[in-house]
Amino acid sequence: MSTSRAPERRSSPRGVENRERILDAAERLMAERGIDGPSLNEINTAAGQRNTAALHYHFGRRDGLVRAILQRHGRPLQERHDALYAELARTGRLRDVRGLVEVIVLPVAEYLALGPSQRAGIRVWAATLDQPELAIEEIQTLVDPALTRVSRTLLEIMAHDMPRDLAVERLVSMVRGALYILADRAALEDAPAARRPVLALPLVAANLVDMVSAALVAPVGEPARRLL
Template sequence: MSSAVDSRQALLEAAEQLYAARGLEGVSMRDIAAAAGHRNNSAVQYHFGSREGLLRAIFRFRMRTINEVRRAYLDNVVGAGREGDVRALVEAEIRPLTEFLAETPDGSYYARFLARVSPSVDFTLPELSEVQGAGREIVQRLIGALGHLPRRVALTRIDLMFNMIISALALVEQRRAEGRPQLSSLDDTVDHLIDMAVGALLADRTGAS
């Protein structure tokens, strides 16, 4: 691996970690360069052009892999004729993310990064949407599987549900990083979250439109 590629990768990982801990406003380009071992404060600008370019690069780096795993899950769901099964679709969305967290118990930051940074990022940009194909198909199939709900209600529930799951995973990740007690193991928490997400999507509807 060339030194330029190493250098770029070190900046991505340092930035993910700092943004996960402090959020967008608490981190400067100088902090990131220093954490990645650069004496040169313009390293971020050299590799990514701007903070927005850096953020997009972090998302692309993580989402490319997660999108591929989602695609494999989704192909299995559709191949088994379960494309109307809310639980199977929720698992296809969530498990690729939770498997990534489970595989990096000593140092995952991505759940917290997602929870803190996603609200300020425009995911409709072409370079981000190209690594979200499977996730978007899952949402469309979930809307279909929730055909008893008005489309707008289904979309709002799906949006809230995914945001809530990411927040819950960020909390698990943070408690794990701080060595704080957890009510459940990561595996059990994921099973609970999937049960709860299915219940939440299929819940009786009162007034909300």
Template sequence: MVAGMLNDGPLKDGDTRDLIKRTALVLFARDGLEGVSIRDIVRAAGQKNTGSVHYYFASKEALARELAGEIAQIIDTHRHRRIDAMEAAGGPRAVRDVLDILIRLPHEEPGDLGFDTDMAAFVDMMMAKHPDLIFEGIHVELGLATRRCLAHLRHMLPALPSPLMEQRFRFAILYAFSILSSRRSVGQRPDLWPPRWTEEVARQNLLDTLEGLLRQPASPETMAALAPAPKRPSRKR
């Protein structure tokens, strides 16, 4: 499979590192982190030294973090391009225009940035099984394109106290990640999922629910919980 990428001649250091990384991506996407050993990666990459993963990446987890970070850069570039096009056309015209940018991966648009199905499967697997690593690698709160999207949303959504709005944004991102990562489970066990789960109607329905989550006014209970607790009067000595 991936081992076929090896050339007849000796590989340079950078080539070996990239080959191990690409091999790990394919294996992680298919079998998950727990289902892939360092020995599996070395064997599939056609390497003889079982210490090569530790030499180049220190650990399997560090390799996964690096993959997540590089994929995040591709996603961020893709989002910047879509935001630029939207703004050049006079948008955004609706909240869902911005939300669609946040939930759509590059491979869903033809020929975009070399983002392939293995990368998409890796992201799905990480979101479903290792959200801590994907958030660490992607830094979802720091991505410049994500910040541009959130800035548009702040101007378009009803006013909420800043702590609540920031929390809503995180809720929305976690919710969308959870729904989108379920695509992997649908492919493995379609009998366990409702019909039309992977069709366009599901994407549009997801956008509807995300917008509803963000537009919902804060309840009196939430506002009361947000208010600082009254200070106790100091005792006189």
């Protein structure tokens, strides 16, 4: 996804309302069908916009629209990431692996419990990180400072027992995997005919923290060491 931004617009109250309607429609359709699934015209129509240029006016191209969705949901998530990180600092647990993983996982799990828009936002986040052309540098621009600090600390801890390149690969894989699991739960929450058994969300989150924490510090096996 390109990092280009839509031009800043000063909107009237009606313009702000139209912008929010476009975001509502875009996040719903992109959550259901992927970032590239719905056409921009389809999103514009779903938002009730008679002016076919409305979406372009507010967001520019598709990447500007996606970035606006990420920003919409990124702000409340960042507040919760910051709060959990501050609590780790207050209690002297800034190098506690489980506590650091909780900073990553718990805000997302809590957020998707808030409603359909929040669940759609999580699914769009997951779809964005699933783009092969998205460079690590671009991912870093989408991540809030607390998560950056957590990631750096986890890498420092992991690098004591494995090469840094392997630690990076393991951390990225596990964080992405956790996000996909929570995005799948978000889809399940909104599926009217879902028949899969569903654990209580707090239990899902706690179990996911256990899984990620264990995987990050698991010993490097002999086959991997030989390949290294």
